[in-house]
Amino acid sequence: MLDHLVSLLLTIAAVYAALLATYFFACLTITKLSRRRAGRKIQARTETRAQINRDRLQSVVSLAGIATMFGLGHWSYQNLGYGTHVQEPGLLDMVGSFILSLFLFDTWFYWMHRLIHTKLFYRKVHAWHHQTVSPEAWSNNSDLLIDNIFLQSYWLVAHFVIPIAPVVLFIHKLYDQISGVIGHSGHEVAGSVCWPPSPLISVTHHDQHHRFVHCNYATHFTFWDRLMGTLHPMHDREVKRNLLRSGACRSSLHRP
Numbered sequence: 001m002l003d004h005l006v007s008l009l010l011t012i013a014a015v016y017a018a019l020l021a022t023y024f025f026a027c028l029t030i031t032k033l034s035r036r037r038a039g040r041k042i043q044a045r046t047e048t049r050a051q052i053n054r055d056r057l058q059s060v061v062s063l064a065g066i067a068t069m070f071g072l073g074h075w076s077y078q079n080l081g082y083g084t085h086v087q088e089p090g091l092l093d094m095v096g097s098f099i100l101s102l103f104l105f106d107t108w109f110y111w112m113h114r115l116i117h118t119k120l121f122y123r124k125v126h127a128w129h130h131q132t133v134s135p136e137a138w139s140n141n142s143d144l145l146i147d148n149i150f151l152q153s154y155w156l157v158a159h160f161v162i163p164i165a166p167v168v169l170f171i172h173k174l175y176d177q178i179s180g181v182i183g184h185s186g187h188e189v190a191g192s193v194c195w196p197p198s199p200l201i202s203v204t205h206h207d208q209h210h211r212f213v214h215c216n217y218a219t220h221f222t223f224w225d226r227l228m229g230t231l232h233p234m235h236d237r238e239v240k241r242n243l244l245r246s247g248a249c250r251s252s253l254h255r256p
């Protein structure tokens with residue numbers, strides 16, 4: 001029993017260390033690059049130093065909650081035999097399950113995000129994250145723990161229901177950690193692959209979510225927002241304008 005508890009805590013601690021390291025590395029790198037690309041800033045407004053510090057501190061707390069959910073899923077998979085165990089997956093299996101997980105997490109995130117934007121949950125669960133109107137890299141994980149239970153419990157459940165090797169799920173989580181930081185950077189750094197109506201998400205997509213609040217709920221793709229009519233009416237026009245302004249696309253090839 002004690003052995004189990006110790007190995008569970010060690011698993012959670014290892015996941016937490018990896019997520020923290022990824023968060024700080026991504027934030028420091030993106031912030032440094034953003035300073036050199038001031039022309040790509042999406043909003044004229046900037047957050048106060050106090051607000052950025054608040055977001056950084058809360059992110060460190062919040063990542064502990066996410067690590068607990070991921071670590072619990074991983075530990076139960078390895079030690080209790082829960083989940084669909086994939087025996088020695090090949091490269092194709094790994095790529096396929098990674099893509100599957102991208103779509104499933106995007107679906108989970110979209111619907112849970114819409115749920116916590118309803119009157120019933122918004123103020124108590126999600127309003128904290130929206131105190132930041134002009135997102136910056138450090139605000140990516142600035143959420144209450146209850147918010148993480150809605151949006152991030154995917155990382156617990158996925159271990160049990162998706163036929164995916166744990167290492168692939170972990171790579172997806174690290175990808176989500178880095179893409180989330182970039183998505184909150186406040187600077188449009190996407191390339192021409194995000195030119196609307198591309199299903200790939202740009203930085204402008206989530207930046208609009210912080211500005212206009214009740215729109216653009218997805219995290220990896222624009223499918224669900226387009227399908228459900230929750231994409232901001234100015235989304236495509238603003239993404240095109242920001243991509244042209246950033247130099248990622250040329251106006252002769254990509255007409256606004």
Ligand SMILES: [Zn+2]
Nearest residue numbers: 113117126209
């Ligand atoms: Zn939101």
Ligand SMILES: [Zn+2]
Nearest residue numbers: 129135184206
């Ligand atoms: Zn956000």
